[in-house]
Amino acid sequence: MQIAVTGHPGTGRDTVARALRRCFGVRARRLADRGGADGGSSGSALPPDLAVHVLGAAVRDCDLSFLRRVDVPIVAVLGKCDLRGGAEEVRSLVARAARDLGRPVFGVSGPAAAAQVTEDLRAALADWAVAGRWVPVLAASFVDVDDPVERARRTSALAELGGRGLAVALERCAAEPTVSAAELTRHLRGFSGIGALAAPVRACAPVIAAERERRHRRALTLLAARGGGPDGGGSAGGAETDRDRCEADLIR
Template sequence: MERTVVGLGDPGYLDIAARLDQLCSRLPEAVALRRTVDDLHGPLRVAVTGRHGTGRDTLARAVRRVFDVSPIGPGDEDADADVWLHVLAGWPRPDDADAVSRLDPERSLVILGKADTLGSWPTARARAGECADELGRAVVALMPLLAVADLGDPDMELLASLASAGETVPPMQASFVDAGGPPQRLARIGLLRTLDAYGIACVLALLADGPIDAVELGAQLIARSGLPALGEFLTAAAGSAERLRLARVADQLELVAASGVCRDDIEHLLTGSLLGSSLEVATR
């Protein structure tokens, strides 16, 4: 599946980045400037935060799979992230409210993860709405597990046999595990770990409509995970990230110009371009 490209690439931005590359090639000693200019070409950095066990790693993997961005998972340094996704699993706790209040609202989004465990999209959206009222911020429900499910041949065979037997997923996981007897026990446990109950039900519903291969199934599960809906937020946030990255370049350019090097070229770059307006943002 092709990953969706996110932002950091409108023509004005690319043009200024190319001109800055040229300037840097003439200024081998301006190392700090070079670093900020190189960063203009880097992918959007998306940090995933939240309490332990909320599904941060899984969301980071899902984001990487669906979008052409660079996720920063739990435990990794996220100070230079462009965007933050804060994951809740269930009702927000005081820790969550605290963490969310410290994030720039334009560049962060609160996610209600593991929404599949709520059993349906309408229930998940309703719960996300309640969390939003509680936090005073938009909350988007997602089912990241569905987006990362890698189904091998044995999984596909088991799922096909469940579908043709008309089996459904009982509410109690233990009954699903035991339903196939000892020979299928481990495979059924594996399936629950990979897809969980809602994901299995989803696949069985898809298979009931006819045969479907693993690749197509993966794409269908990504669509059902809700992940693609993040594209709009990521694209808007990429706009803010562009302005911030350009502002960092503009800061460095001012320092270089102040030292008397390439002053005219730098003035020229800063006048009337995207970069100049970023400088105004930076110095405001």
């Protein structure tokens, strides 16, 4: 599946695209910026089957304007939910965005969704949990240590998991010191909310299949009209054979 990740700059589109690739095995890319919300090509030779539109803290006019122009199925996501306060505040923001858009909105913590805990990262998390190291309210201050090696290790962990994801991972390590890297990855992705996107994406499958069939039939129609091969050339006999094959495909 080809997914275009859209939204205005600063909403965490790249992280959501990475999470979609890692969690669902789809092709997902952020579209190139054009004004407030994205438009244009995803950089793939194939057109997108689906748009995952990432919102900021609130729906903006550029979101509404862009979504009115989109002609593929859309799944709307409230991004950076790990930075939006507690669970109750996130639910309130999601509900308000859904009312403003007139469609379901799903809250996602991008860094936790995209998490891929390595054994080295798991070992670092276990060390910090044993030592009672916790993520402060200002997460960036977690890396304020004198030892350059330790500072680099903390910086890498914070960049990979985000502040809230790092806190969740440390809590799990403190509760279960022998937790594996794979289990931590699953735990973080469960916390992230990314799993809730599976059902709405799956629900778009019939529309996606119909559009792919329409594009396929249009391409065959053009190929048949041109008389066969990509350049429309070839011998009369060969072109006729190719046309017959295309037309047979069209009526199957």
